[in-house]
Amino acid sequence: MKKGILFSNETVFKTPEVFDFDYVPEEFLFRSDQIKEIANCLNPAINKKRPINCMLSGEPATGKTTSIKKIFEELTGYSHIIRVYINGRVHNTTFRVFSEIHKALFKYTPPESGIPVTSLYQKICEYLKVENKILIIAIDDAVFLEEADSVIYELSRAYELYPGIKIGIIAVLNEKEKYIIEEKSASVFCPSIIEYFPYSEEETFDILKIRTKIGLYDGVLSDNLIKLIAHYSNEYDLRFAIELLRQSAIECENRSQKAILKEHIEKAYSRILKKDKPGKEIDEKEKIILEILNAKNYESGDLFEILKKKIDISYSSFYRIIEKMEKKKLIVVSEKATNKGRTRVISKDK
Numbered sequence: 298m299k300k301g302i303l304f305s306n307e308t309v310f311k312t313p314e315v316f317d318f319d320y321v322p323e324e325f326l327f328r329s330d331q332i333k334e335i336a337n338c339l340n341p342a343i344n345k346k347r348p349i350n351c352m353l354s355g356e357p358a359t360g361k362t363t364s365i366k367k368i369f370e371e372l373t374g375y376s377h378i379i380r381v382y383i384n385g386r387v388h389n390t391t392f393r394v395f396s397e398i399h400k401a402l403f404k405y406t407p408p409e410s411g412i413p414v415t416s417l418y419q420k421i422c423e424y425l426k427v428e429n430k431i432l433i434i435a436i437d438d439a440v441f442l443e444e445a446d447s448v449i450y451e452l453s454r455a456y457e458l459y460p461g462i463k464i465g466i467i468a469v470l471n472e473k474e475k476y477i478i479e480e481k482s483a484s485v486f487c488p489s490i491i492e493y494f495p496y497s498e499e500e501t502f503d504i505l506k507i508r509t510k511i512g513l514y515d516g517v518l519s520d521n522l523i524k525l526i527a528h529y530s531n532e533y534d535l536r537f538a539i540e541l542l543r544q545s546a547i548e549c550e551n552r553s554q555k556a557i558l559k560e561h562i563e564k565a566y567s568r569i570l571k572k573d574k575p576g577k578e579i580d581e582k583e584k585i586i587l588e589i590l591n592a593k594n595y596e597s598g599d600l601f602e603i604l605k606k607k608i609d610i611s612y613s614s615f616y617r618i619i620e621k622m623e624k625k626k627l628i629v630v631s632e633k634a635t636n637k638g639r640t641r642v643i644s645k646d647k
């Protein structure tokens with residue numbers, strides 16, 4: 298094939314990084330209340346006192362992870378404060394969490410085997426006490442951390458075993474996921490709850506406008522078309538909106554045009570939808586779950602126990618499968634109050 302037909306190095310992107318998922322926006326609009334609330338919880342740490350734990354709760358793409366990044370940036374320069382960011386999807390076991398804390402304190406990762414978690418815990422607590430340091434640990438996507446309950450419990454009550462020790466926890470956990478914290482832990486964790494609400498269409502427009510200004514060359518995307526992107530994204534979330542904007546720009550480049558047109562947005566929209574909408578095909582694991590649910594409805598924890606006897610599966614993958622099955626409308630997940638708190642009940646979608 299003749300070279301130069303398919304690829305071109307002309308671009309509409311001025312700063313492509315602003316469309317990356319881990320980009321931290323300079324201007325964090327509409328979240329000053331939440332940032333202030335988190336700062337209020339952590340403020341005691343600035344004055345060398347024990348911070349207040351907090352729980353960031355809200356729908357996807359409402360700015361929870363970004364808030365942690367912003368707050369952590371603000372905390373640089375306080376040498377008595379040690380910040381540790383944990384992502385429950387990556388650091389999904391107790392050992393991995395304590396290993397990350399160890400790395401932040403001692404500048405090296407402990408060996409994967411041979412050291413029991415309790416020794417790591419003791420070493421961490423003793424260091425914090427002797428060195429008079431305050432640990433602020435953010436546990437993002439906490440539901441994916443297999444033993445989130447016990448991690449939160451142990452960290453919250455560390456000061457009972459090591460008087461004077463100061464640890465503050467920021468956990469990202471929404472209403473539906475709160476059941477993973479048992480009552481015993483909830484009472485020592487005792488977080489201040491900070492709510493994140495989805496962005497309105499107008500707010501999405503304002504956020505997209507700033508991204509466009511930084512990310513694309515002048516004149517590539519008109520305000521009217523930013524409005525259209527915000528409108529198309531209204532039934533999804535801000536992450537979708539940012540991705541739609543990025544893919545519309547790519548579509549425009551692919552057609553060698555200098556400005557984004559309505560048709561580019563429509564093309565990108567239908568492509569993302571095709572990709573994102575889960576199909577109705579049922580895979581092996583889902584089939585087994587549906588068979589179990591044929592007999593009766595189960596509480597989420599019980600369903601997991603039964604499934605674990607049939608297949609090798611971790612709690613985090615179980616959780617992901619349940620989320621996916623709910624989206625595909627194969628099952629219905631509802632909440633129920635029990636004497637131990639709230640729990641999720643899973644039934645087959647009729």
Ligand SMILES: Nc1ncnc2c1ncn2[C@@H]1O[C@H](COP(=O)(O)OP(=O)(O)OP(=O)(O)O)[C@@H](O)[C@H]1O
Pocket residue numbers: 317318319320321322324325326327328355356357358359360361362363364493504535536539
């Ligand atoms: N107020 C805002 N201003 C600018 N960009 C924002 C704002 N809130 C969120 N974003 C952007 O939206 C995307 C999602 O934000 P973030 O990752 O913070 O959401 P989240 O609440 O942690 O979502 P999830 O629950 O899915 O983890 C990121 O690209 C982030 O930069």
Ligand SMILES: [Mg+2]
Pocket residue numbers: 361362363437438
């Ligand atoms: Mg997040």
